Amino acid sequence: MNLCELSLRGFRNYDQLEFTAQPGVNLIVGDNAQGKTNLLESIVYLGSGRSFRTQKNAELVRFGADFADITGKIYSQERQQTLRTVLFPGRRPRQLYRNGVKVKSAAEFNGVLSTVLFCPEDLMVLKTGAAARRRLGDQALCQLRPNYDAALTEYHRILEQKSKILKDRFDCPQLLELLPDYNLRLCQVGALLISYRARFYASLGEAASVYHGQFSGGSEEFALSYKTVSTVQDTMAPLAKLTEDLQEHMNIHAKAELESGQCLTGPHKDDFDVTLSGLSVKSFGSQGQTRTAAISLKLAQRELMRRESGEEPVLLLDDVLSELDPSRQDFVLNQITSGQVFITCCEPGRFTKLGQTIQIRKGQIL
Ligand code: ATP
Ligand code: MG
Numbered sequence: 307m308n309l310c311e312l313s314l315r316g317f318r319n320y321d322q323l324e325f326t327a328q329p330g331v332n333l334i335v336g337d338n339a340q341g342k343t344n345l346l347e348s349i350v351y352l353g354s355g356r357s358f359r360t361q362k363n364a365e366l367v368r369f370g371a372d373f374a375d376i377t378g379k380i381y382s383q384e385r386q387q388t389l390r391t392v393l394f395p396g397r398r399p400r401q402l403y404r405n406g407v408k409v410k411s412a413a414e415f416n417g418v419l420s421t422v423l424f425c426p427e428d429l430m431v432l433k434t435g436a437a438a439r440r441r442l443g444d445q446a447l448c449q450l451r452p453n454y455d456a457a458l459t460e461y462h463r464i465l466e467q468k469s470k471i472l473k474d475r476f477d478c479p480q481l482l483e484l485l486p487d488y489n490l491r492l493c494q495v496g497a498l499l500i501s502y503r504a505r506f507y508a509s510l511g512e513a514a515s516v517y518h519g520q521f522s523g524g525s526e527e528f529a530l531s532y533k534t535v536s537t538v539q540d541t542m543a544p545l546a547k548l549t550e551d552l553q554e555h556m557n558i559h560a561k562a563e564l565e566s567g568q569c570l571t572g573p574h575k576d577d578f579d580v581t582l583s584g585l586s587v588k589s590f591g592s593q594g595q596t597r598t599a600a601i602s603l604k605l606a607q608r609e610l611m612r613r614e615s616g617e618e619p620v621l622l623l624d625d626v627l628s629e630l631d632p633s634r635q636d637f638v639l640n641q642i643t644s645g646q647v648f649i650t651c652c653e654p655g656r657f658t659k660l661g662q663t664i665q666i667r668k669g670q671i672l
Pocket of ligand 1: 343344345367
């Protein structure tokens, strides 16, 4: 799939932008704070209906503008398609159009413009907190499996309601009667999340270990393990069993939750760990090993998406190449011989020869 043309109105620091992209490498060059990441953000948002920087759509609208419009012409699924999203600054809901027809949710955009974003924070994802790893997994899974996206949204909605009930347990004790219903639904939806994640992480780990093997010349054995709540022994178990396991876990923590007034544990705290030849990267990985393992994970994510849809997702490298030493740069660049790529950097340097260069200054193309 290729993004052919992108047009922005009132998005972030862009008043108006029209831009024709190359099917291969597009290099976006500019000083700090000129709009390079904003441009990538608009592409991710157009394809997925989500920003990787904010949950608040209103923040995407240019300060003082009445609306933001992102429109893209995309070649995918063997035809030319258009996606358009219009966002508003207040509470007014966004509008989505696929090929000129208004659609209800971003799920209907699925598969038209899939993206894999790689930014410098991702390089240390195996060292930092679990939240960053969950985000990485969730972003990939939501694109791969629209039903997972829906389940995740529902899970967080129920969790939020349960949190409110627990928080107001003294002021509104009558609401505690609802708790068993919420708990059951949380366990059912949570079981679905675990089931999707277990399969996804198994494939991701397998694909990443191949990249890591090439990278390390076969000297290190890469392995990924998915971690969820302790009562779940087998993450591949049928949904009914996973639901039971989660209920058991919830019962163990029920008293503590009531006492603390908070939702304590559950699949919303899931994590994954990568080991290299048996040693955890989180605890023992060197800088280089941590980065190499992260690159392998990202390339694996791209490969899973390619396998799933038969199309190469658009790869977005935000400032990541300049963070890598030459041998890692080469490894990444050698892996992106096919498909469309957007690369941002401050200094064009050695990347200029890779493809079309677009210079950005203050939200405009020079
Ligand atoms: P760097 O090289 O430092 O990463 P960048 O070119 O990637 O810089 P961006 O993050 O794309 O920079 O753009 C940042 C600029 O966009 C900031 O100066 C910020 O103030 C501006 N900006 C962000 N949101 C909005 C908005 N809603 N309206 C207007 N300007 C905005
Ligand atoms: Mg940036």
